Amino acid sequence: MKIIAIMAVYNEELYLPLCLRYLWEQGIQSYIIDNGSTDRTPEILRSFLGRGVIHVEQFPRFDVYEWEPILRRKEELSYELPADWFIHHDADEICQAPYPYKTLIEGINAVANEGYNSINFDEFVFVPTGVEENYEYNNFFKEMKYYYFFEPGPQHRIKAWKIFGQKINLHSSGGHQVQFKGRRVYPKKFIMRHYMVLSLPHAIRKYCEKVYSEVEYREKGWHGPRAIIKPDQINFPDRKRLNMVTDDDSWNRSAPWKIHAIFEKVQLNNRVSKLKIFNNIKRLFR
Secondary structure (H helix, E strand, O other): OOEEEEEEEOOOOOOHHHHHHHHHHOOOEEEEEEOOOOOOHHHHHHHHEOOOEEEEEEOOOOOOEOOHHHHHHHHHHHHHOOOOEEEEEOOOEEEEOOOOOOOHHHHHHHHHHOOOOEEEEEEEEEOOOOOOOOOOOOOHHHHOOEEEEEOOOOOOOEEEEEOOOOOOEOHHHOOOEOEOOOOOEOOOOEEEEEEOOOOHHHHHHHHHOOOEOHHHHHHOOOOHHHHOOOHHHOOOOOHHHOEEOOOOOOOOOOOOEOOOHHHHHHHHHHHHHHHHHHHHHHHHOO
8 A cells, every 4th residue: 555645844844854754654655845945844855755755846935825726736646646545744743543553554554444535633732831842853742742632623634535536625625624525534533643833933933924825814714813823922821721641642532622722812812802893883883
């Protein structure tokens, strides 16, 4: 079985060495779409060519960040590349098969043998628990211990699929759910560790210094608070609110979060602003 992770990257030098090595060890090959990186990302990618990375494609980056063209390119690649399965993957993710499978390729092979053609992932988000914490250039997989279960809706991360000649659609859901005719989602969820940010400076670089497409933000409703957050609105949760990862690979799904922790302040500010506008309108009609 051949499985390819299609990964779009932009300035991901903090994540790539660990992410690419992990995928290779899991039996997964990687096809990279480099969206104009200016840090050490190109150098790192070259070092992994032939060691899990099968190709690096250059994708032009303009004045604003546009996600839809990248998703459409991923759709095209799923028709062009010779593989049995694909994973829509990001650099800040570590995907795992559930017990008893030891590797992703073993788990996905078992899913295929049972007659299913797509996989949903539970999302467990790891973030710093204080502004003083900094995991840049560290082994974040081993050192970041606290997480929350993020599930804003059902089947939130259907991001692995078998290709059997069908047309697939990633862009309509913003990349959250691959859609195609005859989709059969495996009933047991796989695991996605999401290391959103590694420090406060990293959060500022990743979100506050990026200019998002107005069309995608205003008209499509994509990106949410990512598109408007300011440095003083970044929030790191107290570890008392989080779960601690365990060695036995058990995960706490009892209290799913609907809003990402680092965006809580900007979400609260938005609600307060909308309430003020609503109250002002009410006064006008008294």
